[in-house]
Amino acid sequence: MKSIEAETVAEGLLDIYSRLGFPKGILTDQGSQFTAKVTGEINRLLSIKAGTTSPYNPKCNGLVERFNATLKAMLKELCEEKPKDWDRYLNPLLFAYRENLNSPYAAPLVIVKKPDGSDRYCVDYRQLNTKTVFDAEPVPDQNEIFAACS
Incomplete structure (x- = not known):
């Protein structure tokens, strides 16, 4: 990120959410970029429960x-x-x-033979999919979210 201003962080979080899906909750430090109105509005619109850690207590997370x-x-x-x-x-x-393999997000690479004998490289997401929560809600447009915040 180019800066840690609230709007920049909010855009970065939306970028991550659009690739990985929306979390049920987010635990952050008490930085102003996470406690700002724009971030709070995004959390509210996306039904994300926000929590903050105790100051100067890294054991919390x-x-x-x-x-x-x-x-x-x-x-x-x-x-x-x-x-x-x-x-x-x-x-x-x-x-x-x-x-x-100790990571809960492990997705092993599998080599599968094609009919012509060449190799196809695939990622086996079966184990990861058992940990993924399906979200039937479509991803909201980033501009709509920022318009609601202003």
Whole structure:
């Protein structure tokens, strides 16, 4: 993100939601970008229950803190191996994290033979789909949401 202004963060969250689906709830720190009117209105329109952590208490959100520590270690190693172009490898790095069998979001890559004998690479989402909650509501238009906030 270019900034942490409330509108920029709200747009970033909508971008994530449009790719991954809407969460039932979101737990954030008490940053003004998360407690701003625009963010609150988005949460209300999308029926997202918002909660905040206690100030200066990282234990409150232990799963995120564990992820941050793991990601930090992976990024450090990546930067040491590829100091000039480490940013090109962010998506593969996140893919490697999600492929870890300890991750609840693991979706293994499967090689399937085509009739002509060549290989087709597929992602097996069956296990991940058991953890995914179906949302029958369509994704609202981003402009509608921001218009309702102004």
